[in-house]
Amino acid sequence: MNNTNTSSLWEEKKQELLSPSRRTIENEQNYTIVVTEHLSVKTEWIVIGNQRKRIRHCPKCDKLLIYESKRGYQVAKKRKSLCYSCHAKKRIDGGYKPPYRGGTKMTPEQRENITNGLIKRHQKYLHPMLGKKHTDTAREKIKEKISGEKNGMYGKTHTLETRRKISETRKLKNIPGPIISEEAKTKLRLKRIKEIEQDKYNGNQAIPSYNKSACQVFDIINKTLGWNGKHATNGGEYFISELGYWLDYYEPYRNIVIEWDEPRHYNVDGTLKEKDIIRQKQIEEHLKCKFIRVKEKAFDETALITELKTL
Numbered sequence: 001m002n003n004t005n006t007s008s009l010w011e012e013k014k015q016e017l018l019s020p021s022r023r024t025i026e027n028e029q030n031y032t033i034v035v036t037e038h039l040s041v042k043t044e045w046i047v048i049g050n051q052r053k054r055i056r057h058c059p060k061c062d063k064l065l066i067y068e069s070k071r072g073y074q075v076a077k078k079r080k081s082l083c084y085s086c087h088a089k090k091r092i093d094g095g096y097k098p099p100y101r102g103g104t105k106m107t108p109e110q111r112e113n114i115t116n117g118l119i120k121r122h123q124k125y126l127h128p129m130l131g132k133k134h135t136d137t138a139r140e141k142i143k144e145k146i147s148g149e150k151n152g153m154y155g156k157t158h159t160l161e162t163r164r165k166i167s168e169t170r171k172l173k174n175i176p177g178p179i180i181s182e183e184a185k186t187k188l189r190l191k192r193i194k195e196i197e198q199d200k201y202n203g204n205q206a207i208p209s210y211n212k213s214a215c216q217v218f219d220i221i222n223k224t225l226g227w228n229g230k231h232a233t234n235g236g237e238y239f240i241s242e243l244g245y246w247l248d249y250y251e252p253y254r255n256i257v258i259e260w261d262e263p264r265h266y267n268v269d270g271t272l273k274e275k276d277i278i279r280q281k282q283i284e285e286h287l288k289c290k291f292i293r294v295k296e297k298a299f300d301e302t303a304l305i306t307e308l309k310t311l
Contacts, residue, residue: 058083163268189244214260
């Protein structure tokens with residue numbers, strides 16, 4: 001039988017075979033189903049003319065599924081794959097999982113193997129943009145494609161949980177080496193201060209950058225309460241030489257410390273950063289002082305003055 005007749009016969013009989021009720025077809029004209037068994041593994045074949053193809057049935061609806069390749073048949077059988085109709089219905093009903101990995105995660109070894117494979121591939125074939133730069137025209141086109149409503153995040157904002165994860169990831173990426181102890185940080189801080197005093201200020205006190213708005217508030221506190229607290233524009237910030245810390249505001253007679261906290265002192269969820277908590281604890285233990293934090297975005301002058309009067 002020539003190929004043309006075989007193909008036409010195949011198309012004619014294919015629809016008959018799709019009926020779920022027909023599980024066995026034997027000795028029909030020009031086609032038959034053959035069951036073979038090798039090493040206790042049964043395989044169903046459909047033979048039409050001189051063509052032989054592997055078949056199996058959908059585990060859910062019992063529809064006959066025909067496979068052109070051995071590999072496709074083996075993979076589908078191992079994963080108990082559904083037919084297209086059942087698979088689509090499962091996705092619509094919300095029970096879909098990725099067909100290949102089923103939601104599993106790669107192990108570190110698998111990730112490393114993929115990375116090494118990509119590196120070798122780039123070394124062999126080279127990256128298309130290796131040693132090149134986008135032209136200004138190309139950059140403008142890229143910018144247009146991801147700007148405004150075309151951007152995936154247009155009109156959206158990251159949740160606090162997502163922002164926290166991004167923050168933690170960036171922190172990990174910025175770690176240059178092993179985690180430094182607090183004692184080592186203090187030594188490095190004091191060393192750097194000494195270098196600034198010698199190199200930049202010729203032995204004078206190295207005053208760090210300061211917040212002018214905060215100093216204006218500190219002046220109001222001194223004037224209203226009759227205090228003489230030290231800050232950047234009133235005698236310079238008080239410096240704890242043993243710790244290497246400058247204090248935003250310090251009233252030595254009453255032993256009160258006020259710290260002015262800009263937004264950078266807080267995490268995305270509004271909690272104080274760990275380094276500021278450690279800093280406050282070290283200062284309190286060293287000076288045995290009363291420590292007050294003023295959040296810049298939530299600053300209330302009347303409430304602050306009232307609180308200080310009670311101390």
